[in-house]
Amino acid sequence: MRALAVPPGSSALSILPALEKVLMDRGAALAPVPSTDAGHSILHSLRVGEDIDDDVALVVTTSGTTGPPKGALLTAAALTASAHATHDLLGGPGRWLLALAPHHVAGMQVLVRSVLAGTDPVELDISSGFDITQLPGVVAKLGSGRRYTSLVATQLAKALTDPAAAAALAELDAVLLGGGPAPQPILDSAAAAGISVVRTYGMSETAGGCVYDGVPLDGVRLRLAEGNRIVIGGTTLAKGYRNPVDPDPFAEPGWFYTNDVGIINEPGMLTVLGRADEAISTGGLTVLPQPVEAALSTHPAVRDCAVFGVADDRLGQRVVTAVVLTDGSAEPSLASLRAHVARTLDVTAAPRELHIVDTLPMRGIGKVDRQALARRFGY
Incomplete structure (x- = not known):
């Protein structure tokens, strides 16, 4: 295995020949x-330069918050199956x-799909952030035909603030749209703007x-294990981890045990409720942050929010929210936020503590860092 150094900015497409x-x-x-x-500890942790199974094409880091990078072992067959199935679902x-x-992995799959479709991707330079003023120009470069x-x-929300973008x-x-659940107001605004959003769920x-x-x-x-834990199998699955963990979520051959909790309805559609490892145990009950965030996001003063737990002598943990205010609100x-949440959820899920913040800390690709918030406000 060797390192594939991804350059910043508009040079990222230079990796296409190696990927192909x-x-x-x-x-x-x-x-x-x-x-x-390229010369840092991540390459040492993934044992770049050492032998690896012949059928592994990419070793992609995950967005976990602790420990060395696990490194998902993705074969060319898994990457190809994902790309072809995506194009089939989208219409070609x-x-x-x-x-x-x-x-x-989300950005890499854009390139994988392009290589396998024989099309040339167009890049938006994000080396200095997501510049929405570039969107009209780069979309125009895509030309005619199907475009994705x-x-x-967070990128979609920013684009929605500019009519041209x-x-x-x-x-x-x-x-x-991936990287975690999107607030319903953002989805509603995108629909009103005529944007064809497809919500995606997946991981490295x-x-x-x-x-x-x-x-x-x-x-x-898809299937559900104990506690409604989502279990995924099929053609797009990684072989395992470069650095296995215990317990091993790949221990059952052909299946991957996620840390997510969900519901599968009669037609087989999946609703992701949240992450089991982010659940808040409060007063003997379990509260998942994501449904609370979804409820809070419909309040007119809330532009963005995160829900997390901090230690509480009486409850074990208490539900806390950090809120980014809508401009001008x-x-x-x-009390008003608790009442707002209680309209759609049990009052137990309503936050008992509120912090107004300018921005939310992020990790990986578009995911809120709840651990950072818990450390900041856990006193």
Whole structure:
């Protein structure tokens, strides 16, 4: 295995020849990392330069918050199955706009789909952040035919603040939205702007998004284990980890045990409720942050929010929220937010503590760092 240094900015597409080679089983496995990290500990942790199974194409880091990078072992077959199934669901191959870092699986899959479709991707330079003023120009470069992109919710929310950027996204046949659940107001605003959003669920271990708008891609299998834990199998699954963990979520052959909790309805559609390892145990009851965030996000003063637990002598943990205010909004009271949440959820889930923040800390690709918030406000 060798390192694949991903350059910042508009040079990221320079990795396409190496990616095409490994997808065609003509090269050694690659570990994509930002070029700034090429000599750092991540490469040592993934044992770059040492032997690896012949069928592994990419070793992609995950977005976990603790420990050394596990490194999902993705074969060319898994990456190809994901790309073809995505194009089949979306209506056929097309040209892709790269607006995510390709050392993460979501950005990498934009390039994989482009290579396998024989199309040239267009890149939006995100080395200095997501510049929405560039969107009309880069979308125009995609030309005619089917056109797609993949974003996270914070990018979409930013684009919606600019009519020209929103109009550019509305020209695309689909905007895949991943990295975690999107607040309903953002989805509503995107729909009103004519943007064709497809909500995706997946991870490095599944070669990226494997469930689109609740529907598993062709070849993907879903089931629920104890506690409604989501278990994923099928053609897009990684072989395991470069650095296995205990307990091993790949221990059952052909299946991956996620840390997510969900519901599968009668037609087989998946609703993701939240992460089991982020659950808050309060007063003997379990509260998942994501449904509370969804309820809070419908309050007119809330632009963005995160819910997390901190230690409490009486309850074990108490539910806390950090809120980014909508521009021009007055600070809501804790009582008003609790009442707002209680309209749709049990009052137990309503936050008992409120913090107004300018921004939310992020990790990985578009995911809120709840641990950082818990450390900051856990006193």
